[in-house]
Amino acid sequence: MLKSVQELAQRQAWDLSRQPTLLAISGGLDSLALAAAFRALNWPCQWAHVNFQLRGEESDQDEAFVRHWAEKWGVELHVERCQTAVFARQNGLSIQEAARHLRYAFFDRIRQQQSLGLLATAHHSDDNFEHFFLYVWRGSVATALRGLPLEGPGLVRPLWTCTRDQIREFALQQGLSWREDSSNARDAYRRNRVRHQLIEPWAARDASGLDQLRSAFSELALRAQEQDRNQWLDWESELGENWERRAGEAGAYLAEIPAPRLLQRLGFNAAQIQEMGRAERSGARWQGRGNWQLLKLQQGWLLAGPDRPVPEPLDIKPGETRDWGLFRVSLSLEVYGKAERSEAWYFAAAEGLRLRSWHAGDKFQPWGMKGQKKVSDLMAEKAVPLRDRSQYALVEWKQELAGVLDLRRAQVGEAIPGEIALVLRWERLTTFV
Secondary structure (H helix, E strand, C coil): CHHHHHHHHHHCCCCCCCCCEEEECCCCHHHHHHHHHHHHCCCCEEEEEEECCCCCHHHHHHHHHHHHHHHHHCCCEEEEECCHHHHHHHHCCCHHHHHHHHHHHHHHHHHHHCCCCCEECCCCHHHHHHHHHHHHHHCCHHHHHHCCCCEECCEECCCCCCCHHHHHHHHHHCCCCCCCCHHHHCCCCHHHHHHHHHHHHHHHHCHHHHHHHHHHHHHHHHHHHHHHHHHHHHHHHHHCCCHHHHHHHCCEEECCCCCHHHHHHCCCCHHHHHHHHHCCCCCCEEECCCCCEEEECCCCEEEECCCCCCCCCEEECCCCEEEECCEEEEEEEEECCCCCCCCEEEEECCCCEEEECCCCCCEECECCCCCCEEHHHHHHHCCCCHHHHHHCCEEEECCEEEEECCCEEECCCECCCCCEEEEEEEEECCCEC
């Protein structure tokens, strides 16, 4: 297995031997084997573990197990404890979707805070094969044929070419123990049904045939992903080298509709491209291959990749400048001496403000209006794309909803002329290209 990991890293030009990598560690077989591989190869790393608190004592035991191995090997460990079920309910997500949002938001935050080069996850060849059947089942054949991405913005999968059997053999050779997630034994999730009802019975009947098919699929997926990477070069010439990161994170805002040849390479078909050329109504949306979307805005277009994680609530203090969602925000203390300006919001002095994403049912009283207004209605009126709505900060002043950043201020916390006030300013992190 170590040879496969080394060869893959060399082939993809991943520099894992110098700058530390953040490893996603659940405590299961795959992630512990990945950590052991890094240790055997003397590659520097830190670990990140998320306790989703979904399985009671079992989740806490997973966390304790990971802490034990991190201490034993002298690795720096970062742990996040999440109220996953509450988050899912508040945001209208499935448990799996909520867990995915939470863990990748945490991983990205730690990677930035610690100045780590890459995030490495332990997805492997069997995961890739299950991914194929899962997306065929969903009807997304183009996504299925490309498999799990081998790499992405800030993300690598060093075990991508290794099978589960190879990983288990390596773990046993290394004298590892690991945790078994009891939820993997149940068929509550579609991925588990693919594994238990399709792949495992197939392996029992024709293991060698299944291995050949899995190997062939991995090679096919790798070629498709390499072809996609080559095709991105056209986009780089049009939009710049960081176009994929902008589109995948905050969205790439375009003054003009992209050329048809570029849209075709993201999986938009000819009929969709014709519709785009005739579109006049803002809010129209088209789905390309995988998660690529193109949205018509009031001014221009939004090329969007996968949905972004919902940002965690942020308490911002005077003197701080922080990034949150689509915006960079700053807070200061100044004497309030004239009418409120559009580029800043003034509040009666307080210790600070809180930024959070909107929840279903959030209401506030907009400045100058009588009665309450739903935040969701405001965003719809302002034609905020659905994928962007979680990226607009709701501003709280002394636990009262004081407005939706960049959209509307609430009748809360009015500053007094001649006195010290909190001044909130912001700028959008994305621009039209």
